[in-house]
Amino acid sequence: MKAQPTASHFIDGAFVEDTSGAVIEVIYPATGAVLARLHEATPALIDRALAAAARAQGDWAALRPVERARILRRAADLIRAHGEELARLETLDTGKPLQETRVADWPSGADALEYFAGLAPTVTGETIPLGRDFIYTLREPLGVCVGIGAWNYPSQIACWKSAPALAFGNAMVFKPSEVTPLSALRLAEIYMQAGLPPGLFNVVQGRGAVGGALITDARVAKVSLTGSVPTGRKVYAAAAEGMRYVTMELGGKSPLILFDDANLDDAVGAAMMANFYSSGQVCSNGTRVFVQKGLKDAFLARLKERSEAIRLGDPLEEATQMGPLVSQTQLDKVMGYIDTAKREGARLVTGGARADLNSGYFVQPTVFADVTDDMTLAREEVFGPVMAVLDFDTEAEAIARANATEFGLAAGVFTADLTRAHRVVGQLQAGTCWINAYNLTPVEGPFGGNKASGVGRENGHAAVQHYTQVKSVYVGMGPVDASF
Numbered sequence: 001m002k003a004q005p006t007a008s009h010f011i012d013g014a015f016v017e018d019t020s021g022a023v024i025e026v027i028y029p030a031t032g033a034v035l036a037r038l039h040e041a042t043p044a045l046i047d048r049a050l051a052a053a054a055r056a057q058g059d060w061a062a063l064r065p066v067e068r069a070r071i072l073r074r075a076a077d078l079i080r081a082h083g084e085e086l087a088r089l090e091t092l093d094t095g096k097p098l099q100e101t102r103v104a105d106w107p108s109g110a111d112a113l114e115y116f117a118g119l120a121p122t123v124t125g126e127t128i129p130l131g132r133d134f135i136y137t138l139r140e141p142l143g144v145c146v147g148i149g150a151w152n153y154p155s156q157i158a159c160w161k162s163a164p165a166l167a168f169g170n171a172m173v174f175k176p177s178e179v180t181p182l183s184a185l186r187l188a189e190i191y192m193q194a195g196l197p198p199g200l201f202n203v204v205q206g207r208g209a210v211g212g213a214l215i216t217d218a219r220v221a222k223v224s225l226t227g228s229v230p231t232g233r234k235v236y237a238a239a240a241e242g243m244r245y246v247t248m249e250l251g252g253k254s255p256l257i258l259f260d261d262a263n264l265d266d267a268v269g270a271a272m273m274a275n276f277y278s279s280g281q282v283c284s285n286g287t288r289v290f291v292q293k294g295l296k297d298a299f300l301a302r303l304k305e306r307s308e309a310i311r312l313g314d315p316l317e318e319a320t321q322m323g324p325l326v327s328q329t330q331l332d333k334v335m336g337y338i339d340t341a342k343r344e345g346a347r348l349v350t351g352g353a354r355a356d357l358n359s360g361y362f363v364q365p366t367v368f369a370d371v372t373d374d375m376t377l378a379r380e381e382v383f384g385p386v387m388a389v390l391d392f393d394t395e396a397e398a399i400a401r402a403n404a405t406e407f408g409l410a411a412g413v414f415t416a417d418l419t420r421a422h423r424v425v426g427q428l429q430a431g432t433c434w435i436n437a438y439n440l441t442p443v444e445g446p447f448g449g450n451k452a453s454g455v456g457r458e459n460g461h462a463a464v465q466h467y468t469q470v471k472s473v474y475v476g477m478g479p480v481d482a483s484f
């Protein structure tokens with residue numbers, strides 16, 4: 001099986017190769033087979049990408065917003081028209097089953113292109129009357145934006161970052177994760193086909209050092225990262241040095257609180273979606289499942305039964321519901337957390353082992369019960385199909401324990417009592433919350449984290465603030481009142 005792209009990079013409207021960059025092997029996680037060999041961007045290519053973006057951005061910003069929007073909408077249509085091919089590519093790159101990549105990854109990216117195309121022409125300033133004089137404000141683009149992606153949602157991340165950037169008149173240089181470098185190159189081709197002028201969306205490949213070179217360049221106005229908290233700290237600090245804008249979409253250890261009066265099947269289904277979708281490799285996952293004591297036994301029994309029915313296997317098979325983890329590194333990390341959970345006394349309800357399938361990086365859907373707040377499993381982001389179930393008695397206790405973490409990305413509440421649902425959500429320290437739902441992130445809603453989980457918001461109207469800056473223009477209408 002091969003998925004070799006035309007070249008490693010896409011710069012100034014064309015595929016570009018430079019084999020002097022270090023090799024990046026693209027692995028199909030379901031078998032360990034090498035799908036493609038790419039090269040890291042050299043300093044000369046990084047410079048070319050930034051120069052192209054800086055050159056192209058001015059003319060792009062000078063277009064009417066409806067003209068920019070038309071191109072983004074065409075790109076969204078192309079993504080939908082190529083849906084099956086793109087889903088397969090994403091499955092090869094990430095190991096996620098077709099059942100997911102057909103409906104979640106690129107489709108959510110297409111939504112972002114369509115949404116920001118619609119939003120672009122509505123972005124306006126305001127007029128501030130001052131009696132005789134007045135001020136008007138303009139929302140201007142930032143300039144050249146750098147996007148740095150994670151490997152868990154490569155196509156979605158590339159679209160969620162580039163769509164608002166481009167819609168509001170910016171240019172972007174995007175560096176995908178070195179683990180999943182393929183889909184961003186396809187996105188660049190699609191943008192070109194849709195009529196995006198050269199230089200506005202460039203893709204350079206590489207590991208952390210390439211990301212580091214991008215964010216410290218003087219031509220860059222903004223950095224948007226999706227990644228882990230430790231990397232976020234480094235990237236934020238480097239961006240601060242150059243006084244650049246940032247959006248940080250980082251990790252979490254989000255609470256999902258299930259009250260006794262919750263609908264059992266909904267609670268179980270949500271907990272499974274919050275831990276097993278994408279083999280648990282989702283930043284907003286509800287990985288600390290707090291279950292009120294009256295619901296606990298029925299919940300665990302139903303959860304075990306449904307978890308053991310999950311069809312794990314070849315992600316290209318239509319019937320497969322769960323694929324492998326993305327890499328050997330991630331597999332080792334997740335198995336390490338499973339071993340630690342066992343050693344620290346968590347009770348294994350189901351799973352807890354590798355699944356031996358075609359030498360891929362498969363882990364069984366795993367549930368631990370009787371997890372306590374001090375266990376490693378309740379404190380650190382695992383990023384694998386490992387659910388921690390914790391018991392609680394009272395609402396106040398659940399809220400306090402849910403908030404007792406450095407993270408603040410997401411949170412969920414299941415209850416039939418609407419007053420309680422809103423009261424609890426009002427006290428949860430999380431950027432994105434769900435009531436009787438979990439992990440639904442339509443582009444219409446702002447998404448992002450509090451505390452160590454991030455800065456800024458993606459999607460929704462909130463994204464306008466993160467890809468534009470305000471210019472304030474004072475207009476003097478009369479004689480200058482000089483004191484001298």
Ligand code: TXE
Binds near residue numbers: 175215234333
């Ligand atoms: O992520 P990183 P990695 C977690 C997950 C995983 C762990 C490490 O548990 O096991 O993080 O994964 C780029 N300057 N999450 O190493 O390091 C890097 O090349 C600029 C959770 O893949 O955060 C990649 O493109 N860029 C998370 C991106 O940053 C740098 C999603 C993310 O890499 C850089 C991903 C630097 N100094 C992993 N160092 C979530 N919660 O969503 C790295 N990069």
